Amino acid sequence: MSPKRRQTDxxxxxEGLLGREPKLRQRMAQQLLSFGLVLANSLMLGYxxxxxxxxxxWWLLWVGLALxxxxxxxxxxxxxxxxxxxxxxxxxxxxxxxLLLGAAAYPLSxxxxxxxxPMMMLxxxxxxxxxxxxxxxxxxxxxxxxxxxxxxxxxxxxxxxxQPAETVGHALFAMVCFPGLGLLLLRMARLRERQREQRQALxxxxxxxxxxxxxxxxxxxxxxxxxxxxxxxxxxxxxxxPTGLLAVLLDLDHFKKINDTKGHAAGDAVLRCFAxxxxxxxxxxxxxxxxxxxxxxxxxxxxxxxxxxxxxxxxKLAIERQPLVxxxxxxxxxxxxxAAFWRPGETLEQWLERADAALYRAKAEGRDxxxxxx
Numbered sequence: 202m203s204p205k206r207r208q209t210d211x212x213x214x215x216e217g218l219l220g221r222e223p224k225l226r227q228r229m230a231q232q233l234l235s236f237g238l239v240l241a242n243s244l245m246l247g248y249x250x251x252x253x254x255x256x257x258x259w260w261l262l263w264v265g266l267a268l269x270x271x272x273x274x275x276x277x278x279x280x281x282x283x284x285x286x287x288x289x290x291x292x293x294x295x296x297x298x299x300l301l302l303g304a305a306a307y308p309l310s311x312x313x314x315x316x317x318x319p320m321m322m323l324x325x326x327x328x329x330x331x332x333x334x335x336x337x338x339x340x341x342x343x344x345x346x347x348x349x350x351x352x353x354x355x356x357x358x359x360x361x362x363x364q365p366a367e368t369v370g371h372a373l374f375a376m377v378c379f380p381g382l383g384l385l386l387l388r389m390a391r392l393r394e395r396q397r398e399q400r401q402a403l404x405x406x407x408x409x410x411x412x413x414x415x416x417x418x419x420x421x422x423x424x425x426x427x428x429x430x431x432x433x434x435x436x437x438x439x440x441x442x443p444t445g446l447l448a449v450l451l452d453l454d455h456f457k458k459i460n461d462t463k464g465h466a467a468g469d470a471v472l473r474c475f476a477x478x479x480x481x482x483x484x485x486x487x488x489x490x491x492x493x494x495x496x497x498x499x500x501x502x503x504x505x506x507x508x509x510x511x512x513x514x515x516x517k518l519a520i521e522r523q524p525l526v527x528x529x530x531x532x533x534x535x536x537x538x539x540a541a542f543w544r545p546g547e548t549l550e551q552w553l554e555r556a557d558a559a560l561y562r563a564k565a566e567g568r569d570x571x572x573x574x575x
Contacts, residue, residue, distance in 0.1 A: 228290040232275040239271045246306050253311020270298045293336050299324045304347035308355040318375050322382055334390030341383030348375050417491040420476030428490030435500055444503035446543040450556040454535045454568040456495040471534055478519035509540055513571050537563040538571035
């Protein structure tokens with residue numbers, strides 16, 4: 202086992218609580234922050250209830266509902282039930298429910314009810330985890346509507362508990378701060394979206410660069426430089442655990458004649474057609490490389506002589522089914538090949554030299570065949 206593998210398998214801190222998958226751990230860390238906020242709100246509301254001499258049962262009901270919401274959402278996230286949702290952390294749902302509970306705390310808080318607005322804004326700050334900027338704006342509008350409704354309810358039910366000017370001040374404070382916070386969160390959402398787009402563009406550019414470095418532009422197969430690297434890796438695997446490694450050097454028969462009589466565009470079409478058929482004939486673990494011009498190298502791993510015959514049959518059948526061959530009979534083509542099993546102690550060059558010698562024999566014996574090196 203490699204050191205990298207051992208490091209990956211090392212247990213993570215709080216793995217049982219947060220999980221092991223990075224995205225899940227991030228969501229659960231967010232849930233822990235939210236849980237801390239719920240506890241802080243509960244303690245602050247409890248102190249306010251004591252000062253206001255509000256019946257204790259209302260505070261117990263509030264705390265029970267808040268903890269039920271928090272624990273329920275945290276459990277759903279931890280068990281992976283939300284992983285396929287557009288908002289897997291359920292941030293919008295959680296914030297909306299906590300805003301409702303926050304507004305409900307206003308009539309219960311008595312002389313400290315002015316603290317409810319900042320606490321609701323702190324809840325809204327979790328809107329940075331919402332899936333979109335529009336979701337943030339909706340949550341801010343919801344929070345403002347809820348707290349204004351709670352103020353009106355408080356003034357209507359207990360008109361003597363507070364001064365009208367105080368309630369108006371709380372309302373004005375909310376009407377200024379909630380939209381301001383919403384615009385700030387919207388700005389943050391747009392910055393995050395721009396960063397996501399930049400990361401995506403960078404990843405796409407890296408993918409294109411990697412493809413240009415490893416793939417042949419015309420056929421999509423591995424190019425010669427990367428193909429040598431893949432063949433060397435296959436040799437190293439064989440040295441550790443021999444399973445039968447076969448290299449087949451292929452050459453399209455009379456390809457120059459196709460270019461000279463039908464044009465280079467037709468020649469390119471034939472190369473793409475052969476590469477597609479070649480790809481379709483391979484098993485998982487096999488490799489195809491455009492070696493240069495009309496030459497290709499195929500590595501079959503693991504295989505035996507019987508496997509070579511079966512693969513050649515699959516390749517010929519795949520060629521016959523290509524639209525280019527069925528629709529343009531004048532572009533029908535054949536191939537010749539030389540196959541060589543790797544022998545312990547051989548270098549890559551020696552191995553391919555034996556395959557090349559077998560290829561020349563196939564051409565000398567009439568083409569349209571694959572010969573196995575002795």
